[in-house]
Amino acid sequence: MASAKEVATRILRATVAAGITYIVTYYLPMTFLLIGETAKVAEPVITPFSALCIFFSAADELLRGTGGQYVLEVVRGFAFVAYFSLTVGGGELVFVIPTEGSQAIIAVDMTVFFFIVVMISLVEIATSILKAIFYFIEREEEELEELRAKLLRELSQG
Numbered sequence: 001m002a003s004a005k006e007v008a009t010r011i012l013r014a015t016v017a018a019g020i021t022y023i024v025t026y027y028l029p030m031t032f033l034l035i036g037e038t039a040k041v042a043e044p045v046i047t048p049f050s051a052l053c054i055f056f057s058a059a060d061e062l063l064r065g066t067g068g069q070y071v072l073e074v075v076r077g078f079a080f081v082a083y084f085s086l087t088v089g090g091g092e093l094v095f096v097i098p099t100e101g102s103q104a105i106i107a108v109d110m111t112v113f114f115f116i117v118v119m120i121s122l123v124e125i126a127t128s129i130l131k132a133i134f135y136f137i138e139r140e141e142e143e144l145e146e147l148r149a150k151l152l153r154e155l156s157q158g
Contacts, residue, residue: 070132
């Protein structure tokens, strides 16, 4: 069981991580990189991405050092694959930018980028599953050692 100090430390670290992630993934891009109409067009793409990043950075800090950390890593991998699948759609990212009297349509082929993101996410998912397996095996070995030591103590006393 975690002590109150440890829980408070985890919550503080999660809050700091979420704040830094918010600044990096939402505030800075929306303030300095995307200005005017571009910000309005990009906001539906950036906002969910930023929300995912903030959630997973905070949750990662809360679960660090536990078996839940590895489960979270697998969920994060699938969440980002799903996010990029929904965002990129058929491999083309289309922005409609209103101009004076007409609209400018900017279409960017994202299939190569999407493929790279999916591959990285799948490798991350596989790595996280292996880490989880090793973590739980190690925990079981520790429990078996404790039981063995307890049994040896009881046998030597009896």
